[in-house]
Amino acid sequence: MTLILGLESSCDETAAAVVADGVQVRSNVVWSQHALHERYLGVVPEIASRAHLERLTPVVEQALAEAGCGLHNLDAIAVGNRPGLIGSLIVAVAAAKTLAWSLGKPLIGIDHVEAHLWAASLIDAGEEHPSHHPGRFPALGLVVSGGHTSLYDMAGPTQLRRIGSTIDDAVGEAYDKAANILGVGYPGGPRIDKLAQQGDASHIEPLPQSTLDRDSLDFSFSGLKTALLYRVRGQPVGRGKDATFERCADDLSDTHRADLAAAFQHAAVGVLITKLGRAIEQLDAQGRRPQRVILGGGVSANSLLRTRIAEVATRYSLPAHIPKMRYCVDNAAMVAGLAHAYHTAGHTDTLDLPAIATTRH
Ligand code: KG4
Ligand code: ZN
Numbered sequence: 136m137t138l139i140l141g142l143e144s145s146c147d148e149t150a151a152a153v154v155a156d157g158v159q160v161r162s163n164v165v166w167s168q169h170a171l172h173e174r175y176l177g178v179v180p181e182i183a184s185r186a187h188l189e190r191l192t193p194v195v196e197q198a199l200a201e202a203g204c205g206l207h208n209l210d211a212i213a214v215g216n217r218p219g220l221i222g223s224l225i226v227a228v229a230a231a232k233t234l235a236w237s238l239g240k241p242l243i244g245i246d247h248v249e250a251h252l253w254a255a256s257l258i259d260a261g262e263e264h265p266s267h268h269p270g271r272f273p274a275l276g277l278v279v280s281g282g283h284t285s286l287y288d289m290a291g292p293t294q295l296r297r298i299g300s301t302i303d304d305a306v307g308e309a310y311d312k313a314a315n316i317l318g319v320g321y322p323g324g325p326r327i328d329k330l331a332q333q334g335d336a337s338h339i340e341p342l343p344q345s346t347l348d349r350d351s352l353d354f355s356f357s358g359l360k361t362a363l364l365y366r367v368r369g370q371p372v373g374r375g376k377d378a379t380f381e382r383c384a385d386d387l388s389d390t391h392r393a394d395l396a397a398a399f400q401h402a403a404v405g406v407l408i409t410k411l412g413r414a415i416e417q418l419d420a421q422g423r424r425p426q427r428v429i430l431g432g433g434v435s436a437n438s439l440l441r442t443r444i445a446e447v448a449t450r451y452s453l454p455a456h457i458p459k460m461r462y463c464v465d466n467a468a469m470v471a472g473l474a475h476a477y478h479t480a481g482h483t484d485t486l487d488l489p490a491i492a493t494t495r496h
Pocket of ligand 2: 247251280281432433464465
């Protein structure tokens with residue numbers, strides 16, 4: 136059995152986890168900084184990196200204690216070293232290097248985007264291995280998070296070919312901005328999702344679903360965000376920061392606000408589903424029909440997306456692998472899990488492993 140400790144501090148979650156053989160989660164500790172950033176309606180990088188520094192050691196101690204293991208039991212130390220906020224990433228990277236060096240254990244740097252696509256493979260102690268593990272390839276991967284909206288033709292868990300991505304906002308970012316427009320605060324995704332479930336999209340004239348060119352697998356969410364803004368506040372007078380509006384979000388009734396959230400959710404998820412179908416058909420036509428669909432990233436916690444992706448899977452007779460709710464948002468179990476694949480392949484990193492703001496894919 137291989138036990139790997141994973142560390143993650145790429146954005147506003149400080150996390151550590153111990154995973155056995157790549158899939159069985161022995162502990163998964165996530166300390167969310169949401170309360171620290173809430174009043175700024177978004178992540179403040181300097182606050183995030185300082186908080187990681189304060190929390191990482193207790194989070195690692197807790198992860199080891201909950202897993203019932205000591206540092207000497209570990210086979211390797213894994214860390215999400217890209218992409219993310221650079222000042223945040225370096226905290227876990229420095230900690231992982233220190234542990235690896237002082238314990239004489241291998242160090243493995245992990246790409247956060249690849250890790251999100253591993254999250255659906257994770258199981259809890261005592262649970263059976265999922266029937267899809269290790270899973271068949273090629274697979275179609277969809278990463279939907281605060282920083283990414285990307286489709287991948289996957290030849291293996293670490294062999295990703297990006298076939299579509301957003302040309303403006305990521306879908307999670309669009310959710311966060313929509314939450315600001317509707318005046319429901321931060322973090323936007325879960326709040327809009329909850330509100331949308333109380334609303335009815337059919338009470339509202341549909342919001343636009345931008346699908347770009349007929350064959351495009353890219354995404355665009357900025358038009359949807361602007362359409363929502365005008366629907367909430369009326370047509371602007373003037374431009375940019377100086378623009379003034381007819382109304383403000385406080386003027387919305389609760390029912391109307393919930394209906395608008397439902398209309399936004401319907402449009403945002405609708406685009407994701409359209410592109411997923413397009414990607415399956417295009418890959419099929421190229422002789423690379425995906426054997427399954429893998430979903431990952433914070434927005435994969437979305438209730439409507441989870442339902443509708445299951446419908447796509449049925450329509451195309453493909454299994455859809457969706458992470459458990461706790462492995463959708465940023466966590467270190469997905470980092471430790473994927474590291475097992477690298478460890479098994481004999482791939483480890485040296486102590487000059489850099490923190491990098493961009494993804495490899
Ligand atoms: O993967 P993640 O934790 O961090 C990044 O790698 O970006 O994703 C965070 C994003 C945020 O934009 C958050 O609003 C969104 O995921 N999110 C959701 C939901 N839960 C989290 N978006 C829509 N519906 C949700 N239920
Ligand atoms: Zn993420």
